[in-house]
Amino acid sequence: GQQVMQIPQYQHVQEGEDFTTYCNSSTTLSNIQWYKQRPGGHPVFLIQLVKSGEVKKQKRLTFQFGEAKKNSSLHITATQTTDVGTYFCAGLPSGSARQLTFGSGTQLTVLP
Amino acid sequence: NAGVMQNPRHLVRRRGQEARLRCSPMKGHSHVYWYRQLPEEGLKFMVYLQKENIIDESGMPKERFSAEFPKEGPSILRIQQVVRGDSAAYFCASSLGGGRTDTQYFGPGTRLTVL
Numbered sequence: 519g520q521q522v523m524q525i526p527q528y529q530h531v532q533e534g535e536d537f538t539t540y541c542n543s544s545t546t547l548s549n550i551q552w553y554k555q556r557p558g559g560h561p562v563f564l565i566q567l568v569k570s571g572e573v574k575k576q577k578r579l580t581f582q583f584g585e586a587k588k589n590s591s592l593h594i595t596a597t598q599t600t601d602v603g604t605y606f607c608a609g610l611p612s613g614s615a616r617q618l619t620f621g622s623g624t625q626l627t628v629l630p
Numbered sequence: 631n632a633g634v635m636q637n638p639r640h641l642v643r644r645r646g647q648e649a650r651l652r653c654s655p656m657k658g659h660s661h662v663y664w665y666r667q668l669p670e671e672g673l674k675f676m677v678y679l680q681k682e683n684i685i686d687e688s689g690m691p692k693e694r695f696s697a698e699f700p701k702e703g704p705s706i707l708r709i710q711q712v713v714r715g716d717s718a719a720y721f722c723a724s725s726l727g728g729g730r731t732d733t734q735y736f737g738p739g740t741r742l743t744v745l
Contacts, residue, residue, distance in 0.1 A: 524672075549731055560721055561673065561736045568731060606672055616728060617663075617686055620672035 520545045522609050524621030532629050537594040539624035541607035548610045550583055550590045551618065556603040564592075587612075597628045632657065634724050634737035635704075642743045649709040649716070651740045655724030662705040663723045663734055664697060673721060679705060680728065712744045 521544040531537050541550065549568040553561035565574055567583035567590060574581045580593045590607055604625045608618040635654040643649050655662050660681050665673040678686040679699040690697065694712075699705040709716055719741045723734035 551733070553736075560738050563733055563735060566731065566733060608673075616678060617675040617689065618673075618734065619675070620665075622672045625670075 520609070520611050520619050522607060522619045522621040524607055524624055526624055527622065528625050528627070530627045530629060531597050533599060534596050537597050537601070537626055539592050539605050539607075539626075541590045541592075541609070541621050543588045543609045543611075543619075545588070546612045547587050548612045550587075550610070551608045552581060552590075552592055553606045553608060554603050555606065555623070559603075561606060594626075597626070599628050599630055602626060602628050634659075634722060634735055636722050636737035636740050638740060639738060640741050640743070642745060643712050644745050645713055646711050649712050649742055651707040651709075651720050651722075651742070652704040653707070653722030653724075653737060654704040655722075656726075656735055659724035659726050659735075661725045661728045661732070662699050663725070664705075664707050665721045665723065667719045667721060667739075669718075676707070678728075685728070709742075712742075714744050717742055717744045 523542045525540050551566045552564040555561045565581050570587050571585045572583040578595045582591045604623040606623045607621045634656055637652050662679045664676040667673045675689040677690050677697045682701050694710045696708045719739045721736050721739045723736045725732040725734050
């Protein structure tokens with residue numbers, strides 16, 4: 519079945535440094551979604567990417583979808599302590615399936 | 631504008647008991663998804679339902695687990711004869727439609743502890 523790998527598993531950064539998490543799917547995706555989950559919280563939808571090579575920005579966050587629609591990345595510029603949490607990618611495979619396959623997440627710690 | 635509601639937020643059960651988890655989707659949403667999350671892991675899809683129909687249950691364990699989404703009332707995930715391995719956070723999500731680009735909005739989750 520489809521697998522979605524996400525790296526790194528953990529990332530500690532100093533406040534103000536940049537952060538990137540990468541997501542790779544074993545199969546071509548129809549679209550990819552990104553979520554943020556704070557400790558003890560629930561996943562909160564950030565963005566969805568649909569088109570090959572798509573790049574979207576939300577303030578300090580930049581999301582990319584690979585040309586082959588099998589990988590994606592989330593980059594945060596100048597991290598802040600409010601960015602702390604686990605970032606998950608979730609892929610929807612091409613075809614008729616509607617279930618999202620989540621990556622294992624990248625847990626971001628921002629040191630003040 | 632209430633979001634996805636789940637209750638209870640925390641549930642403690644002894645081995646062999648039944649657990650019932652409830653999910654009320656966002657207003658106007660008729661598509662519900664259930665996911666399970668083990669500590670420090672990603673979410674694993676369990677089941678996708680529309681009103682009165684199970685659309686995809688490929689992620690549901692074959693035994694002890696069942697889900698429903700009746701015409702009236704919340705969606706319910708039922709776990710019979712719970713075991714310690716069932717301890718996890720169970721999240722429900724809802725979407726407006728079942729289209730492939732429909733965003734899923736998550737509820738706060740039910741954290742199940744099996745003693």
